[in-house]
Amino acid sequence: MKDKSTGIIIRILKLTKPHWKLFAGFIIAIIFTAFLDSLGTYITKLIIDEGIMVENLEKVIYYCKLFGITYLLNSISFFTFIYCAGRLGEWMQFDLREKLFNHIQELSFSFFDRSSTGWLLSRISSDTEKMADLATWMLLDSIWAFFNIIISLIFMAIINIKLALIMALILPLLVLIAGKFKIHILGEYRKVRSLNSKITAAFSESFSGVKIVKALTREKTNLRDFGGLTGEMYHTSYRAAWLSAFFLPAVQLIITLALGAILWFGGWQIELGFMTIGGLRAFIGFITFMLWPIQDLARVFSGMQQSIAAAERVFGLLDTPSDIQDKFEAMEDASYKGDIEFKNVSFSYKKDSPVLSNFNLSIKAGETVAIVGPTGGGKTTIASLISRYYEPEEGQILMDGVDNRDYTQKALQSRIGVVLQKPHLFSGTIRENIEYGKPGASFDEIINAAKTANSYNMITSLKNKWDEIVGEDGTMLSQGQKQLISLTRAVLASPDILIMDEATSAIDTLTEKDIQKGIEALLEDRTSIIIAHRLSTIKDADRILVVENGKIKEEGDHTKLLKNRGHYYELYTSQFRRERTAAIGLLE
Ligand SMILES: Nc1ncnc2c1ncn2[C@@H]1O[C@H](COP(=O)(O)OP(=O)(O)OP(=O)(O)O)[C@@H](O)[C@H]1O
Ligand SMILES: [Mg+2]
Numbered sequence: 079m080k081d082k083s084t085g086i087i088i089r090i091l092k093l094t095k096p097h098w099k100l101f102a103g104f105i106i107a108i109i110f111t112a113f114l115d116s117l118g119t120y121i122t123k124l125i126i127d128e129g130i131m132v133e134n135l136e137k138v139i140y141y142c143k144l145f146g147i148t149y150l151l152n153s154i155s156f157f158t159f160i161y162c163a164g165r166l167g168e169w170m171q172f173d174l175r176e177k178l179f180n181h182i183q184e185l186s187f188s189f190f191d192r193s194s195t196g197w198l199l200s201r202i203s204s205d206t207e208k209m210a211d212l213a214t215w216m217l218l219d220s221i222w223a224f225f226n227i228i229i230s231l232i233f234m235a236i237i238n239i240k241l242a243l244i245m246a247l248i249l250p251l252l253v254l255i256a257g258k259f260k261i262h263i264l265g266e267y268r269k270v271r272s273l274n275s276k277i278t279a280a281f282s283e284s285f286s287g288v289k290i291v292k293a294l295t296r297e298k299t300n301l302r303d304f305g306g307l308t309g310e311m312y313h314t315s316y317r318a319a320w321l322s323a324f325f326l327p328a329v330q331l332i333i334t335l336a337l338g339a340i341l342w343f344g345g346w347q348i349e350l351g352f353m354t355i356g357g358l359r360a361f362i363g364f365i366t367f368m369l370w371p372i373q374d375l376a377r378v379f380s381g382m383q384q385s386i387a388a389a390e391r392v393f394g395l396l397d398t399p400s401d402i403q404d405k406f407e408a409m410e411d412a413s414y415k416g417d418i419e420f421k422n423v424s425f426s427y428k429k430d431s432p433v434l435s436n437f438n439l440s441i442k443a444g445e446t447v448a449i450v451g452p453t454g455g456g457k458t459t460i461a462s463l464i465s466r467y468y469e470p471e472e473g474q475i476l477m478d479g480v481d482n483r484d485y486t487q488k489a490l491q492s493r494i495g496v497v498l499q500k501p502h503l504f505s506g507t508i509r510e511n512i513e514y515g516k517p518g519a520s521f522d523e524i525i526n527a528a529k530t531a532n533s534y535n536m537i538t539s540l541k542n543k544w545d546e547i548v549g550e551d552g553t554m555l556s557q558g559q560k561q562l563i564s565l566t567r568a569v570l571a572s573p574d575i576l577i578m579d580e581a582t583s584a585i586d587t588l589t590e591k592d593i594q595k596g597i598e599a600l601l602e603d604r605t606s607i608i609i610a611h612r613l614s615t616i617k618d619a620d621r622i623l624v625v626e627n628g629k630i631k632e633e634g635d636h637t638k639l640l641k642n643r644g645h646y647y648e649l650y651t652s653q654f655r656r657e658r659t660a661a662i663g664l665l666e
Pocket of ligand 2: 579
């Protein structure tokens, strides 16, 4: 465990390498400050012994000037290390965030199945901050405390070696007592924090699911769970507060006892002529200097534990290889005629629960293939495998006869357009969101694309038209409006292969009819795969596949499948009946 922590600390410190000048400046300035602190205290001894005690005003003035200069220099070096530490910390956070961001972007889909956005965000935001803290403020505290103690002890030994030795013996004891105590307190506070985050989680869960909670009348149960948490929180906070109230007076008492002992022994040494009054005064100064970092040691120690834990998570993430790696000799350019073939493909998300086994499918260039079937049947999985968001465990997926693993992921995906059920719009304007499909497209191209996808009227009826801000903190667009924008994006991109996964499910039937022409234009001359629950949208497909439990149960065009009176017929007639009943219900 210890070795592991050391390894991690070393790895964190290595991150300061590109900014070694700041790092060196920061360390030198701390050592310098510790030295000047002690020197100042030593000068007070000289003022008393060589000036005041022998009534030599000249010496008093001389040493006072020296004292002034020491403290001026001290302020400068103080400023230097705070400045260097601050800059270094910012740089480290910047570097780490950039590294993480780049790495996360390269990870495969399966990684995102396992990790939530919230988890990733806290790695990027709070963990990097904690890591930078270790390399700056915590290192600063430790180095400062260490040199303070060493340099003070040296000066003390110069004044009186016996007293310095006694101090050197008391010191570890103090460190131990203060440390133990503080660790206990911090432990309690850690409990408080973890309870607090549980409470916050309970809050956010109840709030975001408030409608469901109400619908299921779970309010009472939720309230009871919540009450248990807050009760525990109260007791833990109470204990923590009690302990910390006790801590300072206890440490103060120990310090006072130590000072008393030093005064007593020092007085005796003065009596014997082994020490001066100024020396004793300086001694007391040194002790106070040494003691305050000791009081703080436990806090630094616990902060370090937290930083190490944070670093472990961040390094763990940085060291996670992508499940999907480009081959060394992979082709970096792709353009397809559009033949796609699944050859004996087997695939599972989790071991032992195969989604596809020995799956075969051949799609010809220019063909429009629709995939329908019950939920969980494997439709989205088939589409994801083409784009190589996941790789088959066995078998091959051939694009124009070439294994899709022979292309780089970037090249492969650049020529495949995917429109999803829940499209994502980025923070920015509508125009930027559409342009994402073809960076650098002219405004005319964008307008044409919008006309084809039939989003033109929708967009121009928005208040700011093309410049309407959407996404995280912009206008709330409906799911259907988002799908229209995303469709426009695909039209603009004009990919070789188009995959639409429930892409028009949230668009109302009337608008869907309107955009049908646009979609037809989009499908023309290119291989397209359309996944839809609403069967009216796929009637015109060249071939319809009914996929259930990862198998093609039936295939053919609409008329043939209806004639077959099989799965498709069932699906179609039941949907048709449902729609008709709904329509009649509406009329009544
Ligand atoms: N990311 C994932 N991790 C683990 N299992 C998954 C994942 N995605 C899908 N599955 C599982 O794989 C199977 C096929 O899912 P898939 O999403 O391909 O079905 P689908 O036909 O697209 O369904 P729907 O019509 O509901 O979209 C399901 O049993 C599902 O639970
Ligand atoms: Mg799906």
